Amino acid sequence: MPNLKSFKILFTLLISTIVIVSLWAISVNAQASLTENSKLAINGIGPIRVGMTVDEASRAAGVKLVFVASGPDAYSCSYFKPQGELKGIAFMVTKGRIARIDISDKRITTIRGAKIGDSEDRIISLYPGQIQITKNPLTARPEANSKYLTFVPLDAADKNYRVIFQTATNRVVYFRSGKLPEVEYIEGCL
Template sequence: MLNLKNSTKLVALLIGTIVIVSMWATSVNAQTELTENSKLALNGIGPIRVGMTVDEASRATGVRLVKTLSAGRTEEYCSYFEPQGEPKGISFMVINGRISRIDISSDRITTIKGARIGDTEERIFSLYPGQIQATRHPYQGRSPYNGKYLTFVPKDATDKNYRIIFETSKNRVERFRSGKLPEVEAIEGCF
């Protein structure tokens, strides 16, 4: 027979298990969609990962990605794709048929740490302590480029070829992107 103390422990264990299972189910379901709530990581957003083809990314999310821009030697060399419809403000740089970079221009989309357009430079430094390298914006002095590049450099060796770059103007984030080197550092994207 169970006493009251053991019954209480059993109930707490069951409740904890239910909470963990429901959290797992929520995170798995959230990763199968691409929405404004998807979080930008070093190597992807939502279920889309750097290295996927456009077709793989579309199948992973159920959202069709459509070409918006092509440049380079051939149309396949460097292109940009965006979700058809929603969510707005996400662009995927595709090099030789594979996603290499993700550009964010929507203030509704955040990084995993919560960084977003409109944040101050100080907030970016506080979200990524000791991992931000600040450099002058390459077009410093040309309006509207009176800001910096704040580059998140990961410490984990497995992520050494990835970056998140926040472009600022007047101390505020105006846009940001993530992806693999060297594409993530290309100042003008495909051009």
């Protein structure tokens, strides 16, 4: 029959294991949720990936994505956003699948830390040798000096993806990522 000291050690180990497993499960679950701390990548944000259906993305994110707007044909192009408190993220859906992610929230960053408010020089320094700069063709006011800074990945596996930073007076005002050609649509679903 085991003595009391052995029982205490075994009980302590059991409780410690339960606590560690519980904390690990909470940590994994928190990482799997879409939050304002989720990072934008060229092919997704947090647990949501380009190519997912809206239902798959909702399950992966732990938050329902709700319909917001569409172009002339909702199946060809529409927008969804997270239901609830999470603002500043919109998902362009084409032919039933997520094609692009639009960011207008200052709290959300790319994996490399780029965000709204950053200077053009900062974006260029975060992605050295991989930024193509073009003028925004929709700029009505020349003094706004609006540009697109497009991150073009070097990895052949990512050749069909981009991150595009829109600037005005040298500062990022909006950015998006996704697959070609949708990520380059200037007016979204229009």
